[in-house]
Amino acid sequence: MEDEKSNFMPNGKRKKELVEKDIKGLKVISQKDFNTIVDNLYSPEINFKDIPNVVLLPNLKKKLRNLLGITGNLYFTKRRFAHTNPVTKARHSNQSFRIEEYKGILRWIKNSTYAIRENGSCYRTFMLTKLDEEDNSKVNILLFTEDELGNFVVTLKKIEIKALINKNYELVGAGVEPAISLALGKRPTTLTSSATNSDKTITSTKETVNNNLGRRE
Numbered sequence: 001m002e003d004e005k006s007n008f009m010p011n012g013k014r015k016k017e018l019v020e021k022d023i024k025g026l027k028v029i030s031q032k033d034f035n036t037i038v039d040n041l042y043s044p045e046i047n048f049k050d051i052p053n054v055v056l057l058p059n060l061k062k063k064l065r066n067l068l069g070i071t072g073n074l075y076f077t078k079r080r081f082a083h084t085n086p087v088t089k090a091r092h093s094n095q096s097f098r099i100e101e102y103k104g105i106l107r108w109i110k111n112s113t114y115a116i117r118e119n120g121s122c123y124r125t126f127m128l129t130k131l132d133e134e135d136n137s138k139v140n141i142l143l144f145t146e147d148e149l150g151n152f153v154v155t156l157k158k159i160e161i162k163a164l165i166n167k168n169y170e171l172v173g174a175g176v177e178p179a180i181s182l183a184l185g186k187r188p189t190t191l192t193s194s195a196t197n198s199d200k201t202i203t204s205t206k207e208t209v210n211n212n213l214g215r216r217e
Contacts, residue, residue: 016148018054018075023151026056031106038102041081053078057154058110067172068115068126072151074144084156097156101132101140105156109142114173116184126152126172129164129180136179137161 040050057074117126124146132138139161144152164183
């Protein structure tokens with residue numbers, strides 16, 4: 001992934017994206033304050049002066065943190081906010097989150113029971129994934145990349161679900177949405193119920209996965 005590779009310098013050392021003075025004593029951002037930042041990002045004229053250099057996000061559930069081997073915290077930086085605002089994303093194949101999706105990030109992180117990471121990668125990253133509630137052909141992704149300090153910085157992506165097919169990804173945890181599990185070619189251990197996962201989407205995804213694996217029903 002380009003976002004993973006861009007976090008490393010030519011000598012293989014990690015970039016120091018977070019500044020210690022900015023994260024020292026930082027408290028987890030409230031939903032109200034996060035909403036204010038998002039409203040700013042979606043306003044006609046974005047004022048980046050009103051966006052903090054670093055935002056401390058809620059952390060994952062303890063069980064998932066342990067499975068992923070995470071000891072650090074999760075952060076959003078001003079640079080990543082600037083990169084993920086809808087104006088910028090619109091220039092790159094319309095990858096922007098809708099405003100309600102953006103505001104739901106804090107709750108998403110706190111409630112996550114599974115994550116995805118790339119097998120055999122030397123990059124310390126993991127992804128939280130969720131189907132787009134209005135378009136089941138797309139997946140919303142929170143991509144977390146480890147910083148030199150051992151913390152993880154997030155960026156946002158919206159991709160076609162078919163982009164997950166044939167990737168060497170590992171599922172960590174349980175509660176995987178069926179369509180995402182099928183796209184990864186995995187057999188979900190525990191499925192979450194979701195009104196957005198239409199039979200048509202799941203069947204189509206399953207057929208695509210089976211075709212790529214040379215399977216027949």
